Amino acid sequence: MPAIRGDRLLDDLRTLARFGGLAPGVDRIALSADDLAARRWLVDRLAAAGLDAGMDRLGNVLGRDPRAARAILVGSHSDTVPRGGWLDGAMGVIYGLEIARAFREAGGGPVGIDVVSFQDEEGTYLPFLGSRAFCGTLKDGEIDAARAEDGRTLADALAPLAGEPAPFRLDPTRHVAFLEAHIEQGPRLEASGQKIGVVTGITGIRRFRITATGAANHAGTTPMGMRRDAGAALVRLAAWIGETFPALGGPETVWNIGAMTFRPGAANVVPGEAEMAVEMRDLDVAILDRMEAALAERVAGESRDGVAIAMVRTTLVAPTVMGREIVAALSAAAVAAGHPPVLLPSGAGHDAMEVGRVLPAGMLFVPSIGGISHHVAENTADADIVLGCQVLADAISRLMQNLA
Amino acid sequence: MPAIRGDRLLDDLRTLARFGGLAPGVDRIALSADDLAARRWLVDRLAAAGLDAGMDRLGNVLGRDPRAARAILVGSHSDTVPRGGWLDGAMGVIYGLEIARAFREAGGGPVGIDVVSFQDEEGTYLPFLGSRAFCGTLKDGEIDAARAEDGRTLADALAPLAGEPAPFRLDPTRHVAFLEAHIEQGPRLEASGQKIGVVTGITGIRRFRITATGAANHAGTTPMGMRRDAGAALVRLAAWIGETFPALGGPETVWNIGAMTFRPGAANVVPGEAEMAVEMRDLDVAILDRMEAALAERVAGESRDGVAIAMVRTTLVAPTVMGREIVAALSAAAVAAGHPPVLLPSGAGHDAMEVGRVLPAGMLFVPSIGGISHHVAENTADADIVLGCQVLADAISRLMQNLA
Structure with missing residues (x-):
């Protein structure tokens, strides 16, 4: 099992939180200057981890493992709601970065790790814009019609990215699964005293x-x-x-x-x-x-x-049921770490809801302190953040063994 | 029983409706130019009917029978809500005018008819301003503190009346009862098919x-x-x-x-x-x-x-219970006219609620078409307006017999 490095994970998370940072909290709405700067920083970090990394003209960031023909996609989104928290989305993205590094350091294998940060999951302009474009489920005209509550159009907000590559697309010959870690955004883990939630589906x-x-x-x-x-x-x-x-x-x-x-x-x-x-x-x-x-x-x-x-x-x-094998792998990894999971549905939407309609997907939750999210007070204990990443890495390792 | 003249009553009602007239409806809010013009017209009409008539510095209009030492006070208010109807308040005032004329034409007696139009019953500045001042139940500072929803103060609105006499006051040695007729403002008379409502009290x-x-x-x-x-x-x-x-x-x-x-x-x-x-x-x-x-x-x-x-x-x-003898006289007059009354409480406030706390009071209702009031569509059949005035005159005649 590749070992993740908690200090490196937390350092990168804290660095990302400085883009649009409010101390506490983060204001990094989709396609803002802070959002695009954070995404360019992420491209550099993914490249430094040895991935072929880039940003497309929607602002999706994708890092591909150049040594593998097939890959498990790991990530989430790095945009936030206005005056939001530092972990919603960001944690799942940095888990992907850290897990890509850990697997590379462990020597890699036939199935690689690709890392993604989708654009505008929070729906400033169009909810799940990035993951829906990635999956090919956007309908004609949706991008042209989208506008923020303040009237600004998505087309205008995308103008600075006109020179970037065409939107990245899911590659069915390459991508075998999508794994997204996230804070729970609810009170159940904290109330139960358990540390790992395994999502059965998105309601x-x-x-x-x-x-x-x-x-x-x-x-x-x-x-x-x-x-x-x-x-x-x-x-x-x-x-x-x-x-x-x-x-x-x-x-x-x-x-x-x-x-x-x-x-x-x-x-x-x-x-x-x-x-x-x-x-x-x-x-x-x-x-x-x-x-x-x-x-x-x-x-x-x-x-x-x-x-x-x-x-x-x-x-x-419509509900999205998580992949059965992925739920099993996440649960086994949690048990092996000494933290039997809470199996629960996600009542909030996530990129995994969109990707899960076209590819087996799974989600891991870590506790939200006080159940709070979409607020500057959003937080999770450092130890829980590190534990969640290690459990996710172990689950991915188990999935790779099944695939090999 | 003095006979009222329906044509004269309706003519005066229609003339009053031209002050602030909207055709249909009336906009004659308290202390507006239209309201004051209507009140000056009313002073002239009362004087023409042989009463000692005037307007005080609140805009209350009072006509006193110069031949009597004691009097039954009859009236209501002539201000309206914004874009209101032509009968709410106005009908009770013109009933007073017509009944004063009818009793004078019938020769009069030891108990006279005084006629009143109270100011701002509708509460543009201060609900029941006129009747409360008349009864002496205004508290110190209420007039100074009152203002309309648009911020205009009552003190400013009263400025044009600074040269008028001090507020008229109820005279316990003179006034023996207060009678107020009004449209029902509800659906009960129309639904029952009956023409006369006798109010048992104001809830x-x-x-x-x-x-x-x-x-x-x-x-x-x-x-x-x-x-x-x-x-x-x-x-x-x-x-x-x-x-x-x-x-x-x-x-x-x-x-x-x-x-x-x-x-x-x-x-x-x-x-x-x-x-x-x-x-x-x-x-x-x-x-x-x-x-x-x-x-x-x-x-x-x-x-x-x-x-x-x-x-x-x-x-x-607090509820105001109507005078028992007055309820009996109104009921007897309605029965004598061939229109057994509906006995009902008034769920809306009226000047009779204020006056009724210090003097025996009674109210007569006529049907509201569709139960509508406080709206330009407010109306009552002409025949019902005339019938109500005749029943009120008869009831007053019965009360006078008891007093004589």
């Missing part, structure tokens, strides 16, 4: 906007029996969700009513309109189908007493 | 702001059992209100959840804070006490699982 997401339309009326002069109260109708529906979804879902299912608004929204006016946002996530499409069908049926049933309720699905993301 | 109002504080978390990565969901806590509380209040309240009780907000309010974030506005109205303080106590107890019980719920009472208006 599907369905979001719904549910609107009720009744009639706004004077709340003092309109008797209770003559009201068309849109707010009360959504309260009944929301309460039903809280009572019913636990039995409809599986043990890992999550759902959320994240937004609720009554209009006009005055204490003395019966709400004439009300709107809420409902989200559900699970790895199992059958569970999501069951929950969606029950919700739709209940929405139809609550459309009464002069209140019409409408439900529109606003988001549909 | 008390209690409003509460209820806030829940939990923790905002990623809705994909935070397991259901580890959430501190402020939104879900308020949904449970709101659903409990919907299920429990019908049994706690009386037949006329109304309540409302008029506003509900989750923060941060994103589909993929567990709500860390949530807020709702709850209102309850009834004539019976014991019912309001019972509902408030049950709500407070439930709020305490729902403060669990890492979510703290707080309840603050933001509004407390």
Whole structure:
């Protein structure tokens, strides 16, 4: 098993955190000057590790092992959300760099290590831009149509990269698997006291906007029996969700009513309109189908007493199940390191969700202190960062033995 | 029984509607140029009817019967909400004018008719400004502190009236009762097919702001059992209100959840804070006490699982019960006219609520078409307007017989 060097890993992680560094935290949004400077630094580090490294005209960075015809791809993304943390994405990229070095130092073999940092995973312009381009799943016109919340177009943001090579593409004759390490971004590892999470899959997401339309009326002069109260109708529906979804879902299912608004929204006016946002996530499409069908049926049933309720699905993301052999290798490596893993779905999206649709993929999680991410306070203990990288290296070594 | 003249009544109502007229609708907010012009016109009309009429430095208009030592005060207000209707307030004032004329034409008696139009009932600057000043229930500093939503101060708005007489005051040796007619502003008369409503009292109002504080978390990565969901806590509380209040309240009780907000309010974030506005109205303080106590107890019980719920009472208006003899006289007059009344509480506030705290008061309602008010579409059938005025005149005649 190649031995990774924790000091070198942490040094590189801390150096990367200086690009857009806030101390604490990092502001390195996709295609900003700090993001591109960080990616050029990464190209140099990959080249120094002996890889053929470059950046394409989307800002994807790829380092290829020049001695191997087949390779396991390791990495994540190095862009951040505004005022984000220093580990989200960055850790998975530097794990790739360190593992490439460790395998090279151990002498290499017929299957090499390629390292990647995908562009704009966080969706400043277009979520998963880099990994979707890499996988060939971008649709015509998506890049031309994309723009940031502030109105800036992706096309403008890409202009400084016009002289770079065409976008890198996954090579099915070369790439045999994708491994992405990441902070958990949730509380489960910390709460369990365990150090390694092995991701079983990335959950599907369905979001719904549910609107009720009744009639706004004077709340003092309109008797209770003559009201068309849109707010009360959504309260009944929301309460039903809280009572019913636990039995409809599986043990890992999550759902959320994240937004609720009554209009006009005055204490003395019966709400004439009300709107809420409902989200559900699970790895199992059958569970999501069951929950969606029950919700739709209940929405139809609550459309009464002069209140019409409408439900529109606003988001549909299919689950991505992680490669079975990869889950097994990650789990075996964690056990061998003395840290039996927590097997868990990822409720957040990752580049592995996109790559995993076209190539066997796997993810390793390390604990997030306080479950915090997308925030300058995001952090993980140094020892956990080093442990995670060594477990990932061991898992890759095990996969290579199966492939050899 | 003095006979009112419907044509004269409707002519005056339509003339008044031209001040700030929108065709349809009226925009005559308190102390605007249109409001003051309308009030000066009213002074002239009252004087033409033989009353000692004037406007005070708040813009209250009062016409006193010069031939009587005691008087029944009849009226309402002539200011409107922005883009309001032509009858809200105005109808009650012109009823006063027409009834003063009718009683004078019928020869008068020992108890006269005084007519009033109170200032700013609608609360552009200070709700019930005129009637509270008239009753002596304004507190020190209220006028100096009052300002409109646009920031304009009441003191500035009153400047053009600085040369007018000191505010008129209720005279306990003269005024024996206050009668206010008004459109219903609700759907009950129209729904019942009846033409006359006799108000039993003006409901008390209690409003509460209820806030829940939990923790905002990623809705994909935070397991259901580890959430501190402020939104879900308020949904449970709101659903409990919907299920429990019908049994706690009386037949006329109304309540409302008029506003509900989750923060941060994103589909993929567990709500860390949530807020709702709850209102309850009834004539019976014991019912309001019972509902408030049950709500407070439930709020305490729902403060669990890492979510703290707080309840603050933001509004407390005591009910005003109408004078028993006045309710009887109005009812008898309605029956005599062939229109048995609907006895109902007023869920909206009126000047009679303020005056009724210091003097026996009564209110008569006529139907609102579609229950609409505070809107340019506000209307009542001409025949209903005329009928209401005649019933009010008859009721006043009956009260005078009791007083004589």
